[in-house]
Every structure is written in C-alpha cells, then in structure tokens.
Amino acid sequence: MEKETEEKLAKSLTAETTELLEYIPYLLCDLWEIGSSPYDMEELIRKNIKHYENFEVLDLGCGKGAVSVKLAESLGIHVKGIDIIGDFIEFARKKSVEYEVSHLCEFVLGDINEAVTMEKDYDIVIFGAVGNVLGNPEETLRKLKKTIKDNGFILIDEAYLISSAESIKYKNYEYLPYDEWLCIFEKLGLRVAAEITVSAEQEVGSDAEMAFIEKRAEELIKKFPEKKSIFTGYIQSQKNEYEDLEENVKGVTWLLQKI
Numbered sequence: 001m002e003k004e005t006e007e008k009l010a011k012s013l014t015a016e017t018t019e020l021l022e023y024i025p026y027l028l029c030d031l032w033e034i035g036s037s038p039y040d041m042e043e044l045i046r047k048n049i050k051h052y053e054n055f056e057v058l059d060l061g062c063g064k065g066a067v068s069v070k071l072a073e074s075l076g077i078h079v080k081g082i083d084i085i086g087d088f089i090e091f092a093r094k095k096s097v098e099y100e101v102s103h104l105c106e107f108v109l110g111d112i113n114e115a116v117t118m119e120k121d122y123d124i125v126i127f128g129a130v131g132n133v134l135g136n137p138e139e140t141l142r143k144l145k146k147t148i149k150d151n152g153f154i155l156i157d158e159a160y161l162i163s164s165a166e167s168i169k170y171k172n173y174e175y176l177p178y179d180e181w182l183c184i185f186e187k188l189g190l191r192v193a194a195e196i197t198v199s200a201e202q203e204v205g206s207d208a209e210m211a212f213i214e215k216r217a218e219e220l221i222k223k224f225p226e227k228k229s230i231f232t233g234y235i236q237s238q239k240n241e242y243e244d245l246e247e248n249v250k251g252v253t254w255l256l257q258k259i
C-alpha cells in the first residue's frame with residue numbers, strides 16, 4: 001500500500017500512526033459497528049426515498065459491513081461494500097451469511113480511491129465516517145457524485161464545527177462549520193434531502209465501545225510492552241474524538257440528492 005494511502009487509512013480509524021494498522025483488526029475485534037449508525041442510515045432512506053426496493057447501493061470504506069448488512073436485511077436492497085482491510089471484508093462477508101443476506105451483499109477488498117473512478121450508476125453511495133480518504137469535503141463529494149445516477153443519493157456521515165467550539169482536541173481532522181458544508185452542497189448541485197444530527201446524549205454506545213477497545217489495548221500492551229505508546233496514543237485519540245463530539249462538533253448524517 002502507498003504511504004499516503006496508509007496515512008489516510010490510519011486517520012480514518014483515528015490512529016495517530018501507521019504502525020498501529022496491523023493491530024486495528026484486533027483492537028476492534030469486539031465491535032461490529034465501527035463508524036456510522038446503520039439505524040440512522042436506514043431511517044434516512046426509509047423515510048425520504050420512495051421505491052428503494054430495487055436500489056443498488058455502494059458503501060465506500062464499508063468497514064466490517066454493519067451498515068451494508070443491516071440495510072440489506074431491513075430494506076432488501078443490493079449493496080456492494082469496498083474496504084482496504086482484508087479482515088474487515090472477511091468479517092462483513094460472514095455477517096452477511098449470518099443475517100441471511102449474502103445474496104444481496106457483495107464485499108470487495110479494494111482502495112476506494114480507485115473504486116470511485118470505476119463504479120458508476122448507483123442509486124445511493126454511502127460514505128460513513130471515512131474522513132479525508134478521498135480528499136477535502138469538496139473533492140470527496142465531487143468523487144462520490146460521479147458514482148451515482150442522475151437524481152441519485154449520497155449518504156455521508158460527517159461532523160461539523162459548532163459555533164461555540166473552543167479548542168478542538170482531536171487534531172487530525174479539520175472540521176468545517178455547518179454553513180460551509182451547505183455552500184459546498186449548493187456549489188456541487190446537491191440538495192439536502194434530509195439530515196440526522198447526533199446529540200451528545202445519543203453517543204451512549206461510546207462508553208461501552210471504548211471499554212472494549214481499552215481492554216484489547218491492555219492485552220496488546222502486555223504482549224508488546226515496547227509499543228505501549230502507540231496503543232495508549234490510540235486510546236487517547238479516541239477519547240479526544242468523543243470529547244469533541246460532546247463539546248465542539250456535532251455528528252451529522254446527510255442524505256443528499258444530485259439535482
């Protein structure tokens with residue numbers, strides 16, 4: 001994998017260093033959902049789109065397939081998920097079998113930077129908490145837009161800076177204010193069909209998830225004491241990101257339509 005791809009991959013997983021990448025599948029082994037809320041994505045589709053039954057959906061940076069499998073299961077739509085971590089793709093495939101939707105799901109190992117140049121004509125493209133892997137917000141949305149049909153949809157899970165934000169704790173990501181996002185949508189011909197914002201109280205899963213990750217990090221520290229700093233650094237980054245979500249930024253999932 002190229003250095004830049006590795007660095008962006010690490011950032012998409014809140015990792016400070018690419019050295020951590022080989023341990024990510026283990027650190028996240030107790031979790032299925034590692035980014036977006038499948039329930040928010042499902043609700044946005046169900047409530048705002050008519051006749052989604054035969055939709056073809058592309059899930060870029062699908063992680064362990066939580067969103068794809070749950071959408072296939074609850075809405076009966078076809079999903080193609082692409083991720084660069086082989087263990088995640090393997091996990092996603094197993095889950096699609098467990099949930100009896102393997103006939104609706106295709107999980108492929110690949111780099112989404114290449115995928116966006118080849119994948120076309122989808123009804124919906126999902127970009128769930130993947131960060132700046134495809135570039136800045138405008139570049140990202142331009143690339144996503146090319147993968148969908150006319151009047152197709154983009155489902156993007158992001159976070160925007162709130163106006164009272166003081167100092168951002170998680171420094172690896174540049175958050176835009178809400179209005180700047182709206183300007184980009186307008187410039188690119190994207191209509192906000194709907195949005196769901198996440199309040200701090202709704203971030204309830206976070207404590208339980210954090211506990212799982214911390215437990216795995218402790219095991220790794222015992223096994224590789226010389227690498228303690230990369231594991232403690234990872235935990236700290238996760239905490240900083242959660243604290244920002246409580247104080248400085250708001251998690252949001254937008255359903256955008258190409259007009």
Ligand SMILES: C[S@@+](CC[C@H](N)C(=O)[O-])C[C@H]1O[C@@H](n2cnc3c(N)ncnc32)[C@H](O)[C@@H]1O
Nearest residue numbers: 009012034035036061062063083084111112128
């Ligand atoms: C925070 S996770 C989100 C996963 C999933 N979208 C979800 O919401 O559950 C970010 C994902 O982006 C993937 N990723 C990062 N860079 C990538 C790339 N260049 N190509 C494919 N996947 C990539 C990571 O492997 C990881 O699974």
